[in-house]
Amino acid sequence: MKFSIITPTYKRADKLIRAVNSLRNQTFGDWEMIIVNDSPTEPGYDKFEQAINDPRIRYLKNTKNEGVNYSRNRALDEVSIHSDWTIFLDDDDYLAPDALETLHELIRTHGGVSWFVTNRAYKDGTPTTNFPKSDKKYSYAFDYLILKRCKGDATHCIETKKLGEIRFLKHIKQAEEWFFFYQLGLKNKFYYHDHNSTITDGYNEATGLNFRKRNRKNEFKTILVIAYEGAVKGIIYHPTFLIYLFMRLVRIIVKR
Numbered sequence: 001m002k003f004s005i006i007t008p009t010y011k012r013a014d015k016l017i018r019a020v021n022s023l024r025n026q027t028f029g030d031w032e033m034i035i036v037n038d039s040p041t042e043p044g045y046d047k048f049e050q051a052i053n054d055p056r057i058r059y060l061k062n063t064k065n066e067g068v069n070y071s072r073n074r075a076l077d078e079v080s081i082h083s084d085w086t087i088f089l090d091d092d093d094y095l096a097p098d099a100l101e102t103l104h105e106l107i108r109t110h111g112g113v114s115w116f117v118t119n120r121a122y123k124d125g126t127p128t129t130n131f132p133k134s135d136k137k138y139s140y141a142f143d144y145l146i147l148k149r150c151k152g153d154a155t156h157c158i159e160t161k162k163l164g165e166i167r168f169l170k171h172i173k174q175a176e177e178w179f180f181f182y183q184l185g186l187k188n189k190f191y192y193h194d195h196n197s198t199i200t201d202g203y204n205e206a207t208g209l210n211f212r213k214r215n216r217k218n219e220f221k222t223i224l225v226i227a228y229e230g231a232v233k234g235i236i237y238h239p240t241f242l243i244y245l246f247m248r249l250v251r252i253i254v255k256r
Helices: 013-024 045-051 068-077 099-109 140-146 178-185 216-233 239-254
Strands: 003-009 031-037 057-061 085-088 093-095 115-122 136-138 154-159 190-200
Touching (some): 003 013, 003 068, 013 045, 031 068, 085 099, 140 178, 216 239
Parallel strands (some): 003 031, 115 190
Antiparallel strands (some): 115 154, 136 190
16 A cells, blocks of 8 residues: 655745655655655755655656645646555645554555545644544535534545546645545545644744735635636536635625
């Protein structure tokens, strides 16, 4: 069983090294890591590039800054044909030593499940993930987006063959990851297990991969782009998609 770990990076070569080492220190060893550098002119990556000496790691560079969504999509296109499961890892996060082993055991004992979710947590062990109950299946559209019973960032482990042509938004550079998981959730529920798999220092809005300025005008434009891409994907008329966009519009309108 092979895990593919996808990591976009932007101006954080020092943190990226830690993420790489967390893979090398896993108690389960069958993995590949695909790194996409979205800050190709950043000199801090020179030493990192020279230090890579592991056939399990592939390092790609965009020709210009394209955004985290493009970078994740590019990495998805590069996943090995031998990949069984795909995990997304930010460059400033790292995996707990037993993360892959824990996921491997979940996969082994829960045949038929194609999407597992575990915790993202701070270094002191406090999870940023907040779900009602462990070891239970949830609907991404209803439980996460609409009812908001499931909250916070999490570790997602997805059966690679289920991804197919599912990709992150093409016309928005940062954020809106929900669009990707919503597509996956139309045919798959996820299984949540309470385990701190990904460790984070915390989100730095000024330098984070998903940094963006928000104002009402930009948010209206974002909704229009999402609606357009939803039409392209053929999901715009799905009831939960329309309900969620309506909820977003209401929040924008009432925002002061």
